[in-house]
Amino acid sequence: xxxxxxxxxxxxxxxxxxxxxxxxxxxxxxxxxxxxxxxxxxxxxxxxxxx
Numbered sequence: 001x002x003x004x005x006x007x008x009x010x011x012x013x014x015x016x017x018x019x020x021x022x023x024x025x026x027x028x029x030x031x032x033x034x035x036x037x038x039x040x041x042x043x044x045x046x047x048x049x050x051x
Contacts, residue, residue, distance in 0.1 A: 008032070015041045 009025065009032040017038045021029060037048055 011035060013037070015039065015044070 007028070009029045012021070012029055012032045012034050014034065014036045017036065019034075019036060035049075037044070039048060
């Protein structure tokens, strides 16, 4: 695979309520956790991430 140099992903953050990967590294993201925010990236604030 062309992406063999990319390590596996642990966390995928999607902004704007998106719930699909759109073909973004499907093999590396098999076991990743998803965190989905309804806000868009420019509206991000650190308090949006739960502690």
